[in-house]
Amino acid sequence: MKSLLAGILGAISLAALASTASAETTLTIATVNNGDMIRMQGLTEDFTKNNPDIKLEWVTLEENVLREKVTTDIATKGGQFDVLTIGTYEVPIWGKKGWLVPLTQVDDPADLLPAIAGGLTVDGKLMASPFYGESSMVMYRTDLVEAAGEKMPDAPTWADIKRIAGKITNKDKEIYGVCLRGKAGWGENMAFITATSNSFGARWFDESWKPQFDTQEWKDTLNFYLDLLKTDGPPGASSNGFNENLALFNAGKCGMWIDATVAASFVTNPKDSKVADKVGFALAPDNGLGKRGNWLWAWSLAIPAGTQKEEAAQKFINWATSKHYTELVASKEGWANVPPGTRTSLYANPEYAKVPFAKMTLDSINSADPTKPTVKPVPYVGVQFVAIPEFAGMATTVGQIFSAALAGEKTADEALAEAQDVATREMTKAGYIK
Structure with missing residues (x-):
C-alpha cells in the first residue's frame, strides 16, 4: 500500500514538474557585442524576477557576424531567434517584406523621439523599438x-x-x-x-x-x-x-x-x-x-515573424526599451552611461541635462529626418543610407x-x-x- 501511495505521489510530482517546465518560455535573443548590450545582459534579473516563466538565452556577436546570421535566419524563416538586434537600415526593408512583427507593448511610444521612431515605422506601425540612438x-x-x-x-x-x-x-x-x-x-x-x-x-x-x-x-x-x-x-x-x-x-x-x-x-x-x-x-x-x-542611426530590438514566442518577446522588448530600464541603468552606472538618443523624457530630465554632450546629441538627432533626408524629393527612406x-x-x-x-x-x-x-x-x- 505504501509502495502504491509513493508511486502515485511520485507520478503527481513528476506531472507537476512537467507542467511547470512546459509553462516556461525560453527567448533566444541575438544581439551585438557592444557595451550597452553587454550591460543590459547584466541587468536582466530585473526582468526575470517579474517574469519567472520567461528564460533568456543570449547569442552575442560582432556586428558584421550578427547582421549576416540574423539576415540569413529571417530571410529563410529559420526561427533561430525570438528577439533581434537590428539597425535602422534593416527595419524599413524587413518591415515591408512582412518579416517583422509590429510591436504592441512598447512603453509610452509617444515619448520616443520622432526622428528615431520615424525610421522604425512602416505603414504607421512601429516595427522595432530603439535601444539607443545616435546622430x-x-x-x-x-x-x-x-x-x-x-x-x-x-x-x-x-x-x-x-x-x-x-x-x-x-x-x-x-x-x-x-x-x-x-x-x-x-x-x-x-x-x-x-x-x-x-x-x-x-x-x-x-x-x-x-x-x-x-x-x-x-x-x-x-x-x-x-x-x-x-x-x-x-x-x-x-x-x-x-x-x-x-x-x-x-x-x-x-x-x-x-x-x-x-x-x-x-x-x-x-x-x-x-x-x-x-x-x-x-x-x-x-x-x-x-x-x-x-x-541618423539606432540599434533596436525587433521580433521576427517566424517566432512562436511573440507574447514573451513583446514583454522583453517593452522592458529593455522602457523608461524604467533607463532609470535602472542610471541607478547602477550613472546618468552619463544610460542608452542615449531614444526618448524625449530623457532629455527633459534635469540630471541627464548635466551630461555635457546631452543637448547637442538631441539637437543633432532632431535635425535629421529619415523620411525627408535630402533637399530634393527622393523615393527612399534613410539619411546616410538608402533603405533598399x-x-x-x-x-x-x-x-x-x-x-x-x-x-x-x-x-x-x-x-x-x-x-x-x-x-x-x-x-x-x-x-x-x-
Whole structure:
C-alpha cells in the first residue's frame, strides 16, 4: 500500500514538474557585442524576477557576424531567434517584406523621439523599438580653435569648418585641422559622405531611381571632401574609420572630428583622452540649403515573424526599451552611461541635462529626418543610407572608389563616373530602372 501511495505521489510530482517546465518560455535573443548590450545582459534579473516563466538565452556577436546570421535566419524563416538586434537600415526593408512583427507593448511610444521612431515605422506601425540612438556632430578642440582666433558656432557651415581647419593645421607638430572617415565601407566613409552630400543638395537617386552621381551637387560634395582632407587631414586618411579617428583625436592630433554622437562619452573620458577637458560640440555643418550633414542611426530590438514566442518577446522588448530600464541603468552606472538618443523624457530630465554632450546629441538627432533626408524629393527612406536591400553592396563598391580617390589613385570626376556606372548597372539589374 505504501509502495502504491509513493508511486502515485511520485507520478503527481513528476506531472507537476512537467507542467511547470512546459509553462516556461525560453527567448533566444541575438544581439551585438557592444557595451550597452553587454550591460543590459547584466541587468536582466530585473526582468526575470517579474517574469519567472520567461528564460533568456543570449547569442552575442560582432556586428558584421550578427547582421549576416540574423539576415540569413529571417530571410529563410529559420526561427533561430525570438528577439533581434537590428539597425535602422534593416527595419524599413524587413518591415515591408512582412518579416517583422509590429510591436504592441512598447512603453509610452509617444515619448520616443520622432526622428528615431520615424525610421522604425512602416505603414504607421512601429516595427522595432530603439535601444539607443545616435546622430553625428562636430567634436572640436576648444583650445586650438581659440588659439586660432576663431569661435566655433553652435550651427557651423562647411565654410566655417574649412576656414577653422586651415588655421588649426600644423603639420610640423602633427596637428591636423580635421579628421574624417576615409576607410571604404557603406557604414564607414559612405555614411559620412552620404550624410555630407545631403547638405550639398545631392541625393543617391531621383524620384525614378536614376543614380545622381553625374550631377553638380555630387561633384561639389566629393571635391570639397577630398580637398578638405588632403589639405587639412592626417596622412593616410583613406585608411581611417571611426576607431582610427577616435584614437587620433584622443591623442591630441585632430582639431576637429565630425562623427557619431556616441563618441562624445569617449573623447570626454580622461581615462581615454588626453584632451578630455578641452572638447566642445557643435551641430554637423550645412550649406544653407536646409539640410545638415549629419546621419541618423539606432540599434533596436525587433521580433521576427517566424517566432512562436511573440507574447514573451513583446514583454522583453517593452522592458529593455522602457523608461524604467533607463532609470535602472542610471541607478547602477550613472546618468552619463544610460542608452542615449531614444526618448524625449530623457532629455527633459534635469540630471541627464548635466551630461555635457546631452543637448547637442538631441539637437543633432532632431535635425535629421529619415523620411525627408535630402533637399530634393527622393523615393527612399534613410539619411546616410538608402533603405533598399541592394544598397549595402552597392555603397561598399562606391566607398572603395571614393577611398581610392582620397588616396590619389583617381580624380574626383573619374570616381563619380565610376560610381554612376556601378549604381546604374546595379539598379537596372535589380529592376528599379525600367
